[in-house]
Amino acid sequence: MSRWGLTIPLTGVPLARHQKIVAELEDLGYTDAWSAETNGTDAFTPLALASQWAPGLRLGPAIVPVYTRGPGLLAQQAATLAGLAPGRFVLGIGTSSPAIVQRWNGIPFTEPYQRVRDTLRFLRRALAGEKVTDEALNVKGFRLDNAPETPPKIALAALRPGMLRLAAREADAAITNWLSPTDVGQVRSEVGGEKELLARIFVCPTSNAEEARALGRWMIAAYLTVPAYAAFHEWLGRGDRLAAMNKAWSEGDRKEALAAVPDDVVDELIVHGSPEACRERIQEYVEAGLDTPILAVLPAERVDMLEAVRALAP
Numbered sequence: 455m456s457r458w459g460l461t462i463p464l465t466g467v468p469l470a471r472h473q474k475i476v477a478e479l480e481d482l483g484y485t486d487a488w489s490a491e492t493n494g495t496d497a498f499t500p501l502a503l504a505s506q507w508a509p510g511l512r513l514g515p516a517i518v519p520v521y522t523r524g525p526g527l528l529a530q531q532a533a534t535l536a537g538l539a540p541g542r543f544v545l546g547i548g549t550s551s552p553a554i555v556q557r558w559n560g561i562p563f564t565e566p567y568q569r570v571r572d573t574l575r576f577l578r579r580a581l582a583g584e585k586v587t588d589e590a591l592n593v594k595g596f597r598l599d600n601a602p603e604t605p606p607k608i609a610l611a612a613l614r615p616g617m618l619r620l621a622a623r624e625a626d627a628a629i630t631n632w633l634s635p636t637d638v639g640q641v642r643s644e645v646g647g648e649k650e651l652l653a654r655i656f657v658c659p660t661s662n663a664e665e666a667r668a669l670g671r672w673m674i675a676a677y678l679t680v681p682a683y684a685a686f687h688e689w690l691g692r693g694d695r696l697a698a699m700n701k702a703w704s705e706g707d708r709k710e711a712l713a714a715v716p717d718d719v720v721d722e723l724i725v726h727g728s729p730e731a732c733r734e735r736i737q738e739y740v741e742a743g744l745d746t747p748i749l750a751v752l753p754a755e756r757v758d759m760l761e762a763v764r765a766l767a768p
Contacts (some may be wrong), residue, residue: 456740457512458768459486459748461654462500464759469495469503475760476507482767488516488546488654488748492554498531505538512542516629516654516748517611519550520573521561525588526596528573529580536581536602545581546629546652547573548611551680567616574608574624581605609652613686618644627652627745632683634722635735637690638742652746655736658726659762660754666726669752671715674723679703679711695719724752729765736766 460479463469479487487504491497497515504513513535518528528547535543549555549566556563572590579586583601587594607626612618618641621628627650630641638651645651656673658666677683679700687696698714725735736747751762 456744457485457746458483459488459512459652459746460484460763461516461748461750462487462489462504463495464751464763465753467759469500472500472503473507475763476504476511478764479508480510482764484511484767486512486514486746486748488514488652490516490654490750491518491550493558498535501535501543502538505535505542509539510542512544513539514544514546514609516609516652517546517548517550519555520547520569521550521555521563522559525573525576525580525591525593529577529596529598530600532577532581532606533598533600533602536604536606537600540602541604543606544609544627545577545606546609546611547577548629549682551682553680567620570610570617571620571624574610574620577608578605609650612645613682614689615644622646622649626650629653631655632677632686632723633690635738635742635744636722638739638744640690642743650745651743652748653739653744654748654750655739656724656752657732657736657749657766658724658752658754658757659729659732659766660726660757661728662754663726665754666724666752667717667720669754670720670724670726671712673752674715674720675699675703675708675711692719729762732766733768 489497489500497518501513532545549570552563555561576588576591582605585597609627609629610621610625611629612621622645628645629652631654660666695716699711702710702714725732739747
């Protein structure tokens, strides 16, 4: 069996209520718990708790932006998690987006490829215990006091060929999202067969297709109008089918943008249906070459999130 990951915290469930379900994950067949960081819970706190609640799970953030923490602080937090979960922590880093970095944190979103590359190289050295001076990042003489005995692996968030190839060359794994099973081969061809490929997969375990599609349209309009994701789906071949949505969104017509998202695009990118149907769909990703699906369970009417996690277990 492939790895089988879950996104924590679960939507709508306070972090303080996660101990019981996280402690069950290993027995349910999950191998991984991955956090995220947008405008809710930070990426590291849920993993610190999970490291104690479930001592066998592999843990990682998917992803931590490279802009919103200084390089030294990012290394400190990674070293702390690596100490709490020796050999089980993977550091997922990426550019994030202009909205998160610039609009919400007031940090210029400039030269994303170079920033990710330079931060990745800095973290390799810092987490190995070296004293690091890095002119590109304006870091002078940084050394960790608590460098982990086993430096964590580093996974790089990547969408298009340039970043995917950087992940293949210099990271231990690549993390992607917003793709269908039929897209996996195209992404895998850029990463190569040696590196682990992870993807966050949005799962709405309801047989009410219209409810799932309504939620999916809203998420697709919010995410895939971001320039990096728009370019990603242009590369994947969905540009024409998403053109009307992008046009309406750029003109400020949110209602029309939602209406312009085709049902077949939602069905490709959002896994929905009964838990059994969802598991089968996720398995299609694995058979196409995905090493680690990371389920992000979406809320739906009459769906209990904790029971959904149990029902979606492999």
